Structure formats: C-alpha cells, structure tokens
Amino acid sequence: MQMLSRTASSLYWLGRYVERADFIGRLVEATVRLDVLSPRPAGDAAWASALAVTDTDAAFAANGRTVGPQEVARFLTIDGCHPGSIVRCLDMARNNARAVRTALTREAWTAINRAWLIFDKRAGPAGPMATLNLVEAVQTEARGFEGAIHRMLRNQTTWFIRLGQAVERADNTARLLDVKYHLLLPAGERVGGVVDRDQWTTILQTVSAVTAYRWLYSEGLRPANVIDLLIARSELPRSLAASCEEAVDILNLLAKRTGLHGEADRMARMRQARMAKTKSGEVIASGLHEFLKAFIEENAQMHFAIGRQFKFG
Template identity: 60%
Template sequence: MLARTASYLYWIGRYMERAEFTARLIEATLRLDALSARPAGQAAWSSALSVAAAKQDFERTGESLTPSNVANYLVFSKDNPNSIRNCLYTARMNARAVRTALTREGWESINRAWLGIDARSAVGSAQGTINLLEALIAENRGFEGALHRMLRQENFYFLMLGESIERTDNTARLIDVKYHIILPEGEEVGGLVDRDQWGTILQTVSARTAFRWLYRDGLSPRRVVEMLVLRRELPRSIAATVDETVSLLTDLGRLTGYQGEADRMARLRQQRINATHIREIITGGLHEYLQAFIEENRLLSQAITKQFRFD
C-alpha cells in the first residue's frame, strides 16, 4: 500500500471519530447547562471550547459566549479546523481519494454525514441542535459498522488505528470536561448537581447502563473515572483503546514489515496503564494525569506518521 493511501485512511478514521466526539461534547454541554435552575452557563461553554482546543480561536471572533454562538462555531465554522463541518469535509475528500480502499457502505456513511451538515448553516433551538447532533452520531455509528465488516487487510487496520488514536484522546478530553465545569454557587461536591454532571459524562459515551452493571453501589466520581480510564470492559475506556492500538500496530507490522518507535511507545504506555491504580490517578491529580496522557498520545501519533512514512 502506498504511504499516501495509508495516511488518507488513518486520517479518515481520526476525522470521523473527531466529528462524533465534538457532537457528543456539544450535546453533553447542552445537557450540563440545563441541569438545574442555576446552570453552569458560560463556564460550561467556555470549558467545551477549552476541551475542543478552540477557546483562543473563538475569542478572536469577538462573539459573545452564548450556547448558540459556541455551538455554531464548533459545528459549522469554516475558520475552526476541528469543527464538525471541516472534519467531515476533510474525511470525505480523503475518502474520495482512496474510494477503492473503502466499502460502499463506508463511503456512503461518510457522504451522508457530510450532506446532512452541508445543507445546514446554523444550529436552531436546543432540541433542534440535539436532533442534528444525534443524526451525525448515528451516521458515524453506521461508518463504524461498515468498518467492522471490512476484510482484515491494511486498509482496515489503518482506518481502525486512526479511530483508536483519536478515541483515546477524546475519552481523556471528555473526562477532563468535568474538571473544567464549575459547580453552580451553593452546590456541593458530591451533591445532586455534581452527580448529574458525572452522569452526563457517562451518557455521552453511552455508558450509563454499563456503569450500573459494573458498580452496584451507586454513582461516584471515583468510580466513573475508574471505569472510563481503567476498565477494559468498556470499549471507549482509555485502557481498552490503549490495548487496541498495540494490537493494531502489531497487525500492521505483520502485514507491512514496518515496526519501530511507535510500537515501542504503544507497548510502554500499555505497561504503564496496566500497573496504574485509580488511587494513584486521584492522588496525583486527575487533570494532570489526563493532560500528560493527551500529550503522550500526540507524540505517539507523530511516531506513527514517521514509522509508516505518511509525510
């Protein structure tokens, strides 16, 4: 396989996963903002921009920090490189360049997602925005389903590798949403609003039911973090995606003959998370742990780019 083709496939996986994450992030923020009579308000939307690495760029627009302005920026803005529109546009252009490496179902999912957002120019009401986001998430699930029906060849593994690297990053950023969200004045840590905020984080990764299966004695921040970081039973957990990345790199090494720094970094990361206990994460600082992990994931992606000669 040509290095350019491999690069296109890897980034299709990343951009499709990023579009879904941004949709989930906006949906989570809408729900967090509406939790109580004293919602988080601007703090919630400011945190969404921070987690999406778009806060400084948004501030340069001079627009006020309102739900509609932030949602429009994260969904539609052509000036935001990580907006859902730009992610789907780039994924579609890459897919057109490697059309024969995708199944018909995979291409159609990408194309439908793009056409669904290209026909819109702004979000509507809160419910209308949620409806749009849910439609985009559904198309991405269709894309994931198409991936899993592909032959286990290089094109499949590069698509999955991009998705896995992006999902690892997104789960860490999603957990970090809660670090940035400020409880409304008068609300206590561990109180009803605090628990609702953590519950909303679970909802964005479709893990409410999974949490009840794994933990019988009620919701707590410690258990939510443990499940999303360390429990491999949850496919979107950090530990599960770390394992998946190692497996995908091993399969690609077998097929392509390329093995190197990316494999070493991925296995070391896997060893570290295998030896990590939730107590260490909480004691050392959840925010610090997640930020260090996000940086490590960025460096691993660079190593993948070099190892498979994407540039």
C-alpha cells in the first residue's frame, strides 16, 4: 500500500520547517556576531540584510518598526505574528510532526517537541547573549532531530523529510548568497575587490562552513572562493551543488521503493547535471544575481513538481 498523500506532505513540510528554523537560527547568530560582537560593528545594515535573506523585510516594515538589533532579533526568533520567525517555523514543524506522530520515532518527535518547548512562555531575548543562547538551544534540538532521522528506518518516512530539507536548504543558501552579495558589493565595484572580512565570515558561519573553507581553500578569505564553496562544492552539505545532488538521490530512493517517478525526478536530474558543469568563476562573470534568481525560481518549481508527483494536494 502506498503512503497517504497527507502523510507524505506532512513529512516533507516537517523537513522544510525544521531546516528553515535551523537556518534562521544560524542567520541570527551570525548577525549578532557581525553586529555586536565584532570589533567593527556592522550596524543596522546587517540586521536589514537578515530580514532580506528571510524575505521578511516587508512584513517587518509593515507595522512601522524600525530596523535595530533588538527589534529584528525578536522579530526573527520569538515573534509569533509572522510566518518567518523561528517560533512559527517550529510550530508548523510540530503540527506536521503531530499529524504523522506514529510514523516518527520517539526520539525524532521528542527533538521537535523540545525545540518547540524552548519558546513556550518565553517573552523574548533581552540582549545579544540571550539571543545567542536561544538560537543555540534551537540548533541543539535541530541537530538532535537530524540524528534521529538518520537513525530511523531507511524508508519513505525518512526520505520525504530529507527531501523537504534538501529543497529548503537549496533555497536558503541561494537567498543568503544573493542578499549578502548585493550588500557587499558597493556600487560600481567589481567582485573580488575590497573584502570586508567580517561580512564574508558571517556567510560562512550561517552555513556552518568556516572550517570547511579553511580545508578547501588555502589562500585566505576571498569572495570568489566563498561563492565557489557555496555554489559548486558538493563536499559542503549546504552548498547548492550538494542540495541538488541530495534531491536526486532521495528521489531515486523514493522511485525505487514506491515505483513513482516523473516530473520531479527529471527536473532534479537536469538541474544536477547542469550544476556539475557550473564553474563559479563563469557565474560571477555572467552575473551572480541572475544565476541565483533563476536557481531560486527553479527550486520553487521543483517544490511544486514534487507536490504534483506525490499528489500532496
């Protein structure tokens, strides 16, 4: 018997929301470090860009709020009034997990539930340290969830969760790069010019790639390398290349087990083949923003194709 569409859809969204919560957490953490803990505070621009990455700048401005560390940190973490906060992502993750509670192991459910409970009755982080503690707690549970998923049976349940994570991760990394790249590129200046070391470190922190960068590139921090790492190096789990590869692998596993393959598989394979040939240098030369914009759009199309293929409806 095939899995219920609703179950598959809940698992997929569970994966997306956990990944998103984790990403926002790392983004907030990196922004705090950039702005508050850095010897050269980046100021409100850093927080504005955090809003841009999560695509919540309009929602933030809607209530007449002005950008500042406290306001944005609060908005992105504990503000339950818009869907782009960690608390709302975890809420959605938990709702989806509850709906498929019997398909999950106790360990996986507990991790989600504990992450959700972090926010229970919490008024708000007061300062940068409190914010860091909060997002760190979320990341701990997210890692626990990740581990639990990998210890679950290798079947559709796991794969739909991981598929959701792969699609979400591709989107997050592309957005991060797109926004930061723009911010960093002063008008008229070419990429590869003056490097704001702190800003680029922020990006690496957000995708947990500071150490990986040092391993892979010997010549110090250079924007072209950071872009290369995040786009083309499939060794880095959060790179676009790795996300594309993972989507293909999971769809293959699903096809083998369920006999269902189609539009989403074709899209994923084509995308992966293209990514394998993509040279970051060429991307930079021909326009990184256009490349990322197209990637985000294609990823969204993948999302819809997955929904159609597995009849999420």
